[in-house]
Amino acid sequence: MPTRLFVATPTKLLTFADCKRKYRFTYLESPRPPKGPAWAHNTVGGIVHEVLADFFGRWPAAQRTPDAVVERIRTGWRNEGFRDEAQSLEWRDRSTDMVLTYLRDSDPYYEPRGVERTVGFTTERASLRGRIDRVDERPARDGSGGTELAIVDYKTGRRPLTPTDARTSLAMALYVLGARRVLRRPCTRVELHHLPTNTVAAADHDEASLARHQSRAEAIADDAAKAEHHWKTGLTPTQADEAFPPTPSPLCAWCDYAKLCPQGRRVAPTKNPWAALEDPEPTLDD
Structure with missing residues (x-):
């Protein structure tokens, strides 16, 4: 019989690499242990992603107006994780400004190659898949007259991003490999679009860097498959506690399962659900 492939997303792989206890709670326990309260920064990020997906992927060109963006955010807003109504309304307005600033120079007739596009590929040991915020098809930079793909990921955290963040992101590299496989176009470009600063952190992969990311993903997948x-x-x-030990770190303050992990709470007391709106978010590659 052929070896069964381990099926995973970048988030699943990185969860295992970061903390095996969190991996167990997220992917193995049934029923899954209850999470802590919702995080306000996730509410902001989720709504911003939804609006941009509508703008580029669902709305006709005639609907892609500032008024439509304002109305979409207003009607789709959620109060999850905020300290109070005043903070929620403040961040609704700030999120609206972020999106409008980002879209100010956008061509309403531009059609990306993909929006919220699921891509994937297989290796000899794993089946890897993920969903990309946006895939752009642009004129090839090699002068061939053809086109190439660029992977776009929206970011709403407070920490400014750099080309190193784009280059070292396991998820972005796997998206490149998946887009090549599914869309069958050249692809090396990855871009983190940081809405709070309206900046783009971009990097270009070569075959060697993609091979390193794939090898890392396969190694994590091998270990996760053995653990499962x-x-x-x-x-x-x-x-179970011995087989899936925690990895205490400052990230524990932001863990959905902190109340179930005394080791993590000792290292980093749990943050308030709105803390990332006031302090820098944790560094997460997802």
Whole structure:
């Protein structure tokens, strides 16, 4: 029988790499343990992503106006995670300004190659897939007269981004490989579009850098597959804690399962749900 491929997204792989206990709670426990309260910064990011997906992927050109953006954010706004109504309304207005500034010079007739596009590829050991915020098709920079793809990911965290962030992102590299496989076009370009500063952190991969990212993904997938096989043999709670230990770090302050992990709480007390709106968010590659 052929070896069964391990199926994963970049988020799943990075969760395993960052903290095996969180991986167990997220992907293996059934029923899944209850999460903590919603995070306000996730509410902001989620709504901004939804509006941009509508603008580029669902609305006809005639509807792509500032008034439509304002109305979409107003009607789609959620109060999850905010300190109070005043903070929620403040961030509704700030999010509106961010999106309008980002879209100010956009061509309403521009049609990306993909919006919220799922792509994937397989290796000898894993089946890797993910959903890309936006895939642009642009004139090839090599002068061939053809076209090439660029992977666009929207970011709404407070921390400014750099080309190094784009280049070292495992998720973005896997998106490149997936887009090549599914859309069958040349692709090396990755871009992090940071809405709070309206800047773009861009990088170009070569075959060597993509191979390194793929090797890293396969190595994580191999370890996760072994851990999942161990889980399926049936473990006592003590054995499960030993097989899926926590990795205490400052990121624990932002973990959805912090209340279930005393080791993490000792290292980093849990933040308020709105803390990332006032302090820099954790550095997460997802």
